[in-house]
Amino acid sequence: MATAPGTAFHYQVEETRDENNFNVTVIKCQGRLMRENTNELRNIVQPLIQRGGRIALDFAELEHLDSSGLGAIVGLKVSAINRGLCVLELRNLTPRVKQLLSMTNLLQLFSS
Numbered sequence: 351m352a353t354a355p356g357t358a359f360h361y362q363v364e365e366t367r368d369e370n371n372f373n374v375t376v377i378k379c380q381g382r383l384m385r386e387n388t389n390e391l392r393n394i395v396q397p398l399i400q401r402g403g404r405i406a407l408d409f410a411e412l413e414h415l416d417s418s419g420l421g422a423i424v425g426l427k428v429s430a431i432n433r434g435l436c437v438l439e440l441r442n443l444t445p446r447v448k449q450l451l452s453m454t455n456l457l458q459l460f461s462s
Contacts, residue, residue, distance in 0.1 A: 359387040361394065374404045376441070380411040383419035391419075395426050395438075402435040410442035415450060427459060 358381040368374050375398050383391060398405050407423065409415075415423075423440070430438035440460045443451070451457040 359383055359390060361391070363394065368404065372404060374406055376406045376408055378408040378411065380413075382414040382416075383412060383422070384414065384416045385418035388418050388422035391422055392426065396429065399426065399430050399433050399436050399438070402433065404437045404439070405430070406439050406441045408441045409444060409447050412444060412447060415447050420450065420454065420456070424456060424459070 360380045362378045362380075364376045364378065366374050366376055377391075377394060379391070395405065395407075427438050430436040440451075448457065451460060
């Protein structure tokens with residue numbers, strides 16, 4: 351898990367089922383998703399995208415998201431769309447992250 355001092359990023363991966371009994375992989379993100387650690391998120395999510403299915407990034411405990419972190423989640427979303435048979439969604443957005451997505455006109459991308 352995480353890396354440089356002051357840029358701690360941690361995650362937990364959980365396999366659950368949704369209301370329709372389909373598998374969902376939930377990645378609970380904690381800390382600060384920044385340039386120094388975006389590859390960590392990419393490395394865990396990319397194989398899940400290739401597998402297909404439903405992936406949820408849970409940002410309830412994400413304290414900070416910089417432009418590199420934003421670029422990483424957008425890139426992952428685009429990969430999921432291009433892959434097909436894969437849904438990548440964001441859950442439990444903090445007000446700060448929701449505002450960032452709204453200001454950059456990306457909130458709608460993650461609503462679909």
